[in-house]
Amino acid sequence: MKICKYTDHDYQAVIDALENRSNMDLFTHDETVRKILKDVQERGDSAVLEYTHRFDRINLSAEQVRVTPEEIQQAYAGVSEKELQALKEAEKRIRLFHQRQKQESWRYEEEGITLGQMVRPLAIAGIYVPGGKASYPSSVLMNAVPAKVAGVERVVMCSPFPDGQTRPHVLVAADIAGVTEIYKIGGAQAVAAMAFGTDTVPRVDKIVGPGNIFVALAKRLVFGIVDIDMIAGPSEILIVADDSANPAYVAADLLSQAEHDEEAIPILVTPEEELAKAVQQELEKQMKTLSRQTIMKASLDSQCRLLVTESLESAVDLANRLAPEHLELAVAD
16 A cells, blocks of 8 residues: 655556556466356356356256245345445436436438438346455446346346355345346356356346456457457556545545455545545555455555655546546545
């Protein structure tokens, strides 16, 4: 969690490293993932269930893979009223945002010829929700709600349930978002099942959602058979802040991504050295009160950068160069 100032001798080296952060090694596990994809394509459910047993330590039959309506209703008992209202409010806000983004068909006449574009929703969308290290109801909402806004009638969700654990917040979020089917499978085998289809899991038109390197590589390999959203790397956030920013709020938002993964990349860019110091103190203070301290500390120690720039304009320029996954402006204007 180092503060690095533009006058420091290693400042440019830090920036260069951040610009090259997307060089994720997708080839180390290439052979393993190709084998899983081919196996699922050829053997369908049998292969999916075998890999689920091997990697998630859970024995399922084909009939048990799909989450039942009863399991979804039971999940509500594991979610507090406050959490339920928060999920509903998040769904509402995400929906309102994406409604403004929705594209419409259009056409016009020119010299007796009708030209235009017809916009139609996909028939089946597949969303992948990670589940190895934590539960991510936010990933459910962020991926399922836009699909429903677009008019996709059938939204299929795959998410691992390691050791048979219950994940009530994920199931409730899926129910709120309008997910139509949920399958208890993860990893490259889940991507393969959605890409090729099995007797149990339908073939989808597009696969979206984050995952580990095996999921990312699987998505890259099935692109063209199905559409995908992107090859997602570790979660990252960059906050541009000036002296009007609240250090506690800035620290909380940095930690919101640091908790995802040891490789998550939280970055603060500010021309205010005192703010950087205050945020550094807040990170230490807030981290001690949170449950995922080990993961957060690993992220902060190895990946977090608190960068002090010469001016706010140079901070903005740096944000444009780094093009982070999540960008936040904590500035007066």
